[in-house]
Amino acid sequence: MKPLSLTMESFGSYLKKTEIDFTKITEPIFLITGDTGAGKSTIFDAIVFALYGKSSSANGKEGADFKSQYGEQKPVVTFKFIKNNKEYIVTRSLREVKKTKNGVRMVGTNTLLSLTLSDGTEFLGKVADIERKIEEIIGITKEQFTQVAMIAQGEFIALLRAKSDNKKEIFRKLFHTEKFAKLIDKIKEKRKEIKDEVEIAENLCKKDVSRIKIDDEKFLNLQNAIIHSKSINIVCLEQILEKAETHLTDGENKKDLLVKEVAALKQERDLLKENLTKDEELKKNFDLLKSAELNLNELLKDETTIKNNQKLSEDILKSYELKNTYDNFKNLEDKINLLKKNLANEETILPVLKKKLSECEKELIDAENSNKTENARLQEIIEKAKSNISIFDELEKLENELKKALIELKFEDERKKKTEEDREKLREETEIKKKELEAMKGIDARREKLNAEEKELAKFIDDGKELKNIEEALNKLRENLRISQKDYESKKAELNKLENEYKEKETLFFDSQAGILAKNLKDGEACPVCGSKNHPAPARFNGKEIKKEELDSLSEKIKKARDAREFFAKAAEKNNTSFIEKEEQYKRKKEEIKAAVLNKNIELKEDITLEYFRNFCVNFQRSIADKKSVLQNDEIREKNAKEFIAKSEKTLVDLEKEKEVSDKKHLELSQKFSSLMGKKESAEKSKNYDDKKSAESALKDAKEKMNEAETNLKNLRMRRDIVKSKFEKSETLKTEYKENLPKEEKELIKVKNVYDMLKKKYDLSEEEWQNITNAHKREDSKTLTEKVRNFDREKSRFMGSVATLKNRTEGKTYPNIDALKNTLAEKDKILGEKEEELSGFKENFAANKDAFESLKKEKKSREKILSLYQTYDNLANKLSSSAGGGYLDIETYAQRYYLSEILSYANKRLQKMTDGEYEMRTVSDKEANEIRSKGGLDLLVHSYTTGKDREVRTLSGGESFLTALALSLGMADSIEKRSVAISPDILFIDEGFGSLDTNARREAVKVLKSVAGKNRMIAVISHVSELKQEIDTKLQVKKGAEGSFIKWE
Known part of the structure; x- marks a missing residue:
């Protein structure tokens, strides 16, 4: 995977849209430099965010965490890359910034993601589908990508310098082996859960054991x-189960014996109960017979009264029947008298109504004949008035239409005239604009020239900024050179002073030594210095004794001073070299700017300075601005002229069409006006009234007279109908009365005969039945009859009961119930005691059996859980190295496995870097098991020069860097080997250069260039300024008030 470009906007420290074009990089290695926090590492974060939607590190950044703090826009990252010669574009952003109710601004965590494929089409699908497609193209996961594409050099250096106890945490971070620690934690957690289950199972067993009740000491x-x-003894548990099983077997036999005894006692008790029931039934029959005989005798005492009630009930019914017939007779008699009275009344009023009806009909006929003649006259007036009203309406309408037509004609004349004037004026203005447009030819050429000058100005400004940066750097280097030279002179003087002091004290030392020896010389004895036995002129002791330790101390100071002088000499030499290089760069840039200024045909009267060049750029910018202003005005005029001409030509065509329409409409309006005038003259000739009001008045009078006559006729008809109705009703009633009177008289005779027949039949006089009906209600007959029936039913019932009970008790004596009850109670007591004994035994037996069965089940469950616990316990102890026997824990074992795999790749690189001198090793498996986690992860470096191993912590800064680099590259090689995907063609190395001296730094850069080869580019992320001298291509990252920005150098 080779990157082509990366675009960031509102991402991390980058607010404004920032594009990094990787195709500009021609060198295998380039430097991403800038101050701490400027946004160097954010570049790699952006690539990982675009591809995987997450942070490159394990800091958990997601979603809103990537939003720039400098603005409210949504973060957007676009990454363009090539994979297998196919170009892809990934764009990832977050949803728009939202504002919550409490005013806090938030960014949605949902991602917006698009993937443009190599054929230019966009891959469609949900975010998860697109992310899977991207990972399929890249070929590695996010974790693998961050390990292969990013070398965290600082972490590997920290690993080399870490103590044994801290290495495990560093390896965990590098190899992601926390899953093994989590596995051990899960197994231990499961072990604890199972241990709790074991305790529960044992408690259940103990509970079941405590429930078994056996009266046996053992x-x-x-x-x-x-x-x-505390823990159950399995032998004791087996003995408990054995004894319980024996006890339950014996208990079954005893239970069967008790059941038989209870059954025999129940049989005896039931027989006694049966006899008691029979005797109680016999006693009940004797008692019922006695009671029935008493009730029958008591009932027979009322038999005479009941018979009298039966006769009275019959007389009440007969009397009420006579009363009904009598009432019917009286009603018919009253009805006949009323019919006779009504008939006489109708015969009186009928002739009067007949005369009045004749008068009403004559008056109605006379009024109808009179109205017929008047209505014909009034109808003729109405028709004439209506016709004239229509004529006046038509005339009014025609008058309005004539006025309207006249106005329209006048309007069309005026509009026609104005249209012609507008056409002529527009033609003149169009010609003027065309001439203006002709005069403005050449704007495009002026625009191109101005764009070129603007680009030239931008180049001048960039050159000015670059010249300023070089001059500032030159001044800084000049000051550094002055300081380093001053420091060198100071150290040089200090060294000279120390050397002179040393010479003086050394002379004094030897002189004093000679003086001290001379004091002890004797003639005839050999001198310890020269061996002579004659001492003509021995050295004299001056009293100042210089000790050897003082000279040694001074010699050490001289050595340090000499080292310091050499250090500052090298520093001065380096600063001088840098100053000369920067000075040459400054001169070249000035010459380049001078050539560019001269190319503008400007005469230089003085040397190129920043102030002069700044003024030149300002003047050039003003010139461009003036030209741009004039050009913009001309462009606006040109645009306006073109728009005006196009619009006016269209308007002229519309005006021509409008003229044709206007001429046609003018002709139509003239013809319409003539037609309306003819209609108006014709209508004027046909009217009969002077005006419409006169016609309407005549129409109103005629209608009122017709309505008045019609109302009069209506009243006469209503009056005639009322009289006629009364006459017809009177005739009908007279006829009905005459027909009904004979019928009612005949019915009266019939009812009278029935009444007389009933009195005779029932042998009741009128006075007798009236007395009975006055004394009794009709319902009293029903009540008396019911009493008679009840008496008969009770009599029959008692007589039947006496006969039945006599039959049941015949030949039997009255039983002794109390004696039998006492015998039964004694038997119940014995049975109850025996049943209680059986129940208690059953309850105890069932409880013991239930506890026994439960204990067997819980014993099996405990054994199963205990076996599972032992499995997890052994597994946890072995995996966590707490079982003894010299085992490594599984995480350390896995880390050693990963480390050995990485070392196989890392040593190949390290040996190339050190010309075969060094090789990294780990302690052996045996040693690792013996020392376990204390030193199982310790790294050693074997030197082929000395043939010895030493700890990596003893390496120098440069050696540590190369070793850490070899480890990090070895890790990347290992991941690439394990992954089917091709590794990314860009490698980021983050920091780790701060501890290197100049030579080590140069060697490190040389190694990185060899690692890059021809097809891979390496991005070194560092704030170490000295690297700028070692790496030519630099991406400068700076932070401003509106976020970070970049610049290639």
């Missing part, structure tokens, strides 16, 4: 031992 001792033990 059993009770076993039971007590299990209940109070």
Whole structure:
């Protein structure tokens, strides 16, 4: 995967749209430099965010965390890359910034993602589908990508310098082996859960053991031992089960015996109950017979009264029947008298109504004949008035239409005239604009020239900024050179002073030594210095003794001073070299700017300075601005002229069409006006009234007279109908009365005969039945009859009961119930005691059996859980190295496995870097198991020069860097080997250069260039300024008030 470009907007420290074009990089290695926090590492974060939607590190950044703090726009990252010679574009952003109810601004965590494929089409699908497609194209996961494409050099250096106890955490971070630690934690957690289950199972077993009730001393001792033990003894538990099983077998036999005894007692008790029931039934029959005989005798005492009630009930019914017939007779008699009275009344009023009806009909006929003649005259007036009103309406309408037509004609004349004037004026203005447009030819050429000058100005401004940066750097280097030279002179003087002091003290030392020896010389004895036995002129002791330690101390100071002088000499030399290089760069840039200024045909009267060049750029910018202003005005005029001409030509065509329409409409309006005038003259000739008001008045009078006559006729007809109705009703009633009177008289005779027949039949006089009906209600007959029936039913019932009970008790004596009850109670008591004994035994037996069965089940469950616990316990102890026997924990074992795999790749690179001198090793498996986690992850460096191993912590800064670099590259090689995908063609290395001296730094850059080869580019992320001298291509990252920005150098 080779990157082509990366575009960031509102992402991290980058607010404004920032594009990094990787195709500009021609060198295999380039430097991403800038101050701490400027946004160097954010570049790699942006690539990982575009591809995977997450942060490159394990800091958990997601979604809103990537939004720039400098603005409210949504973060957007676009990454263009090539994979297998196919170009892809990924754009990822977050949803718009939203505002919550409490005013807090938030960014949605949902991602907006698009993927443009190599054929230019966009891959369609949900975000998850697109992310899977991107990972399929890249070929590796986010974790693999961050390990292959980003070398965290600082982490590997920290690993080399870490103590044994801290290496495990660093390896965990590098190899992501936390899953093994989590696995051990899960197994331990599961072990604890199972241990809790074991305790629960044992408690359940103890509970079941405590529930078994057996009165046996040995059993009770076993039971007590299990209940109070911390852990159950399986032997004791087996003995408990054995004794319980024996006890249950014996209990089954005893239970069967008790059941038989209870059954025999129940049979005896039931027989006694049966006899008692029979005797109680016999006693009941004797008692019922006595009671029935008493009730029958008491009932027969009322038999005479009941018979009298039966006769009275019959007389009441007969009397009310006579009363009904009598009432019917009286009603018919009253009805006949009323019919005779009404008939006489109708015969009186009928002639009067007939005369009045004749008068009403004559008056109605006379009024109808009179109205017929008047209505014909009034109708003629109405028709004439209506016709004239229509004529006046038509005339009014024609008058309005004539006025309207006249106005329209006048309007069309005026509009026609104005249209012609507008056409002529527009033609003149169009010609003027065309001439203006002709005069403005050449604007495009002026625009191109101005764009070129603007680009030239931008180049001048960039050159000015670059010249300023070079001059500032030159001044800084000049000051550094001055300081380093001053420091060198100071150290040089200090060294000279120390050397002179040393010479003086060394002379004094030797002189004093000679003086001290001379004091002890004797003639005839050999001198310890020269061996002579004659001492003609021995050295004299001056009293100042210089000790050897003082000279040694001074010699050490001289050595340090000499080292310091050499250090500052090298520093001065380096600063001088940098100053000369920067000065040459400054001169070249000035010459380049001078050539560019001269190319503008400007005469230079003085040397190129920043102030002069700044003024030149300002003047050039003003000139461009003036030209741009004039050009913009001309462009606006040109645009306006073109728009005016196009619009006016269209308007002229529309005006021509409008003229044709206007001429046609003018002709139509003239013809319409003539037609309306003819209609108006014709209508004037046909009217009969002077005006419309006169016609309407005549119409109103005629209608009122017709309505008045019609109302009069209506009243006469209504009056005639009322009289006629009364006459017809009177005739009908007279006829009905005459027909009904004979019928009612005949019915009266018939009812009278029935009444007389009933009195005779029932042998009741009129006075007798009236007395009965006055004394009794009709319902009294029903009540008396019911009493008679009840008496008969009770009599029959009592007589039947007496006969039945006599039959049941015949030949039998009255039984002794109390004696039998006492015998039954004694038998019930014995049976109850035996049943209670059986129930208690059953309850105890069932409880013991239930506890026994439950204990067997819980014993099996405990054994199963205990076996599972032992499995997890052994597994946890072995995986966490807490079982003894010299095992490594699984995470350390996995880390050693990963480390050995990485070392196989890393040593190949390290040996190339160190010309085969060094090789990294780990302690052996045996040693690792013996020392376990204390030193199982320790790294050693074997030197082929000395043939010895030493700890990596003893390496120098440069050696540590190369070793860490070899490790990091070895890790990347390992991941690439395991992954089917091709590794990315860009490699980021983050920091780790700060501890290197100049030579080590140069060597490190040389190694990185060799690692890059021809097809891979390496991006070194560092704030170490000295790297700028080692790496030519630099991406400068700076932070401003509106976020970070970049610049290639």
